[in-house]
Amino acid sequence: MSYLALRSGEYPVDHAPLVRTQSGNQCIPQHYLEFRHTLETVEEVVSQTAYSRRYPVFVSQDDCGIFIQVGIIGPDNYKLRDIEKIVFGRRWRVEPHLPTSEIIQTVFLALKKAREHEIREQFILRFQDKVTTPFNCHHDLPLMAHLSKGETSKRHHNIAELNLSDVIQSIRFDGVNYNINETLNLTNGAFVLTLSAATSHSDFIEIYGPQLSFVVPNLDPGTVLHTLMTELIRLSDRHVDEGFTFDGFARFSHKVDPLHIAEMSATYRAGPSKFIDPNAKNTGTKMPNLHKAVKSMNYDVDQKRIPTLSNSSYATRLKSDLSELGIEMS
Numbered sequence: 001m002s003y004l005a006l007r008s009g010e011y012p013v014d015h016a017p018l019v020r021t022q023s024g025n026q027c028i029p030q031h032y033l034e035f036r037h038t039l040e041t042v043e044e045v046v047s048q049t050a051y052s053r054r055y056p057v058f059v060s061q062d063d064c065g066i067f068i069q070v071g072i073i074g075p076d077n078y079k080l081r082d083i084e085k086i087v088f089g090r091r092w093r094v095e096p097h098l099p100t101s102e103i104i105q106t107v108f109l110a111l112k113k114a115r116e117h118e119i120r121e122q123f124i125l126r127f128q129d130k131v132t133t134p135f136n137c138h139h140d141l142p143l144m145a146h147l148s149k150g151e152t153s154k155r156h157h158n159i160a161e162l163n164l165s166d167v168i169q170s171i172r173f174d175g176v177n178y179n180i181n182e183t184l185n186l187t188n189g190a191f192v193l194t195l196s197a198a199t200s201h202s203d204f205i206e207i208y209g210p211q212l213s214f215v216v217p218n219l220d221p222g223t224v225l226h227t228l229m230t231e232l233i234r235l236s237d238r239h240v241d242e243g244f245t246f247d248g249f250a251r252f253s254h255k256v257d258p259l260h261i262a263e264m265s266a267t268y269r270a271g272p273s274k275f276i277d278p279n280a281k282n283t284g285t286k287m288p289n290l291h292k293a294v295k296s297m298n299y300d301v302d303q304k305r306i307p308t309l310s311n312s313s314y315a316t317r318l319k320s321d322l323s324e325l326g327i328e329m330s
Contacts, residue, residue: 004021004025004026004027006028006033007041007044007045007100008040008041008044009035009036009037009038009041009042009044009045009100010033010034010035010100011033011034011035011036012028012032012033012034013032013033013034013290013293013294013297014289014290014293015289015290015293016028016032016033016290016293017029017032017290019268029268029269030099030100030101031269031294032290032294033099034097034297035096035097035098035099035100036096036097037066037094037095037096037097037098037100037103038066038096039059039060039061039066042059042066042068042094042103043059045100045103045104046059046068046103046107048246048247049104049107049108049244049245049246050244050245050246050248051111051240051243051244051245052243053073054072054073054074055070055071055072055073055111055114055115056070056071056073056086057069057070057071057107057110057111058070058071058088064093065093065094065095065096066093066094066096067091067092067093067094068091068092068094068103068106068107068110069088069089069090069091069092069110070088070089070110070111070114071086071087071088071089072086072087072088072089072114072117072118073085073086074087074118089110089113089114089117090110090113092106092109092110094106095304095305097301097304104246104251107244108240108244108252111240111244112236112237112240115236115237115239115240116233116236116237117137119173119229119232119233119236120133120135120136120137120229121133121136121137122173122174123135123136123171123173123229123232124171124172124173125167125170125171125225126170126172127170134225135229163221164180164219164221164224165180167221167224167225168180168195168224171228173232175199176197176198176199177197177198177199178195178196178197178198178212179195179196179198180193180194180195180196181194181195181196181211182194183219186215189217189218190215190216190217190218191215191216191217191218191219192213192214192215193213193214193215193216193219193224194211194212194213195211195212195213195228196210196211197209197210197211197212208232208235212228212231212232214227214228214230214231215227238254240252241253241254242254242255306329309329309330
């Protein structure tokens with residue numbers, strides 16, 4: 001019987017039990033491990049993930065610690081020539097005590113959000129003969145908040161006159177224009193809207209297809225635009241679900257049966273008494289020692305995650321809000 005070796009940065013707690021897998025190997029489940037990750041061990045974990053060469057994943061370190069950062073390779077929007085460049089997304093911090101599985105999931109989430117950021121920037125709406133990107137993440141939020149006061153969500157007269165067909169035809173998404181192909185009224189009052197791509201050459205066509213169908217509560221142009229953006233992001237997320245792998249395994253693919261995951265969880269997260277060999281010496285003393293070691297490890301990890309609050313007015317207000325909920329923080 002072989003033993004599935006621990007990965008770099010993983011260490012068993014005292015008296016950690018061995019579990020026999022269906023293949024006949026032995027392993028130590030993750031919840032009986034503690035983690036002391038370094039730049040090198042995080043690189044090793046990330047090197048086993050895969051998605052797309054156009055979204056390289058970087059692992060680096062600065063004065064604040066280790067971080068993961070996704071690069072996006074695409075056309076340079078500021079150049080007239082057809083050249084490509086790489087831009088970098090936000091930094092995702094990796095704590096040394098983060099479980100290996102959570103590091104993998106951090107890469108997964110970082111890829112999704114990097115793609116979402118690009119989708120929001122690629123969604124162009126021609127308005128008053130100008131190119132706008134109303135869903136991008138770089139708008140001046142303090143200014144928007146200031147302008148919204150007293151105006152609620154009212155539209156100016158020239159915006160209100162736009163009909164849905166005009167709005168859809170003013171959209172350009174990653175080089176693709178859309179037309180309304182079909183509108184189906186459902187019995188609950190909602191609508192199924194189907195858009196057809198008027199352009200066939202686009203990297204996103206492979207993901208989104210030549211047609212998009214989605215349900216909207218009404219045909220108000222603003223509501224349709226919000227719903228369309230939500231659908232584009234959903235389809236992008238699904239692409240990552242199916243394409244992202246760790247060690248060749250597409251954990252988040254819909255081909256992975258949730259019932260199989262439930263069965264695995266029930267088996268490998270069972271109480272330690274199920275795993276310890278009843279013929280082993282001093283079996284009776286292992287159980288309380290194991291429980292104590294796991295409890296101590298979890299407590300230490302939780303303590304490290306508590307943020308330090310300053311004496312600012314914001315921190316004082318936050319403490320007050322938490323206190324009303326019965327939570328005290330120093």
